Amino acid sequence: DGGITQSPKYLFRKEGQNVTLSCEQNLNHDAMYWYRQDPGQGLRLIYYSQIVNDFQKGDIAEGYSVSREKKESFPLTVTSAQKNPTAFYLCASSISVGGSGELFFGEGSRLTVL
Amino acid sequence: QKEVEQNSGPLSVPEGAIASLNCTYSDRGSQSFFWYRQYSGKSPELIMFIYSNGDKEDGRFTAQLNKASQYVSLLIRDSQPSDSATYLCAVTASSASKIIFGSGTRLSIRP
Numbered sequence: 001d002g003g004i005t006q007s008p009k010y011l012f013r014k015e016g017q018n019v020t021l022s023c024e025q026n027l028n029h030d031a032m033y034w035y036r037q038d039p040g041q042g043l044r045l046i047y048y049s050q051i052v053n054d055f056q057k058g059d060i061a062e063g064y065s066v067s068r069e070k071k072e073s074f075p076l077t078v079t080s081a082q083k084n085p086t087a088f089y090l091c092a093s094s095i096s097v098g099g100s101g102e103l104f105f106g107e108g109s110r111l112t113v114l
Numbered sequence: 115q116k117e118v119e120q121n122s123g124p125l126s127v128p129e130g131a132i133a134s135l136n137c138t139y140s141d142r143g144s145q146s147f148f149w150y151r152q153y154s155g156k157s158p159e160l161i162m163f164i165y166s167n168g169d170k171e172d173g174r175f176t177a178q179l180n181k182a183s184q185y186v187s188l189l190i191r192d193s194q195p196s197d198s199a200t201y202l203c204a205v206t207a208s209s210a211s212k213i214i215f216g217s218g219t220r221l222s223i224r225p
Binding site for chain 2: 033035040041042043044045048050056058090094102103105106107108
């Protein structure tokens, strides 16, 4: 079945640690995105990528990093520089940025800082 | 001013009534508009999309777009308890480089 797989579903991090969230898609979509959602809030864009080996900062990129070495994969690293990383992280993809715009979401990764 | 604004709610509607959700956006060049439904603890799922001024109907759902007023709405007819969720309005930026979400409206359908 085609879709987006995020892992892990739940992750606990100690202060000062970097963690990497995985996002893999088999939809053959060019564009991929990372959003952050805090309780009772909407989605805020962290990073997005329109094509392999290229990505752009979203609205809240500080303390995060990404890579896009393969079309199928867009991992997000939450670094120790991110001061308040506890949140629900959503990866999404679309056929292309600026196309129909329909986003397909993974199930999300919930990060908690201890 | 936020790029996409929604009333956070909660909006409480009796079962069987019409629920009306509203959204305004600031980027006059935006071309694509979406409504996503998100159940608590789950990821969003697409309900409707609309590109042209006017109404678009799909089953119990109707999306309405007024580009002159920079306003998009979602009507849910014959509301069901399963419609209780947060509804997110999303807009494609005029640069077409990204999709911007509102903070969502929490809808509660009371029996």
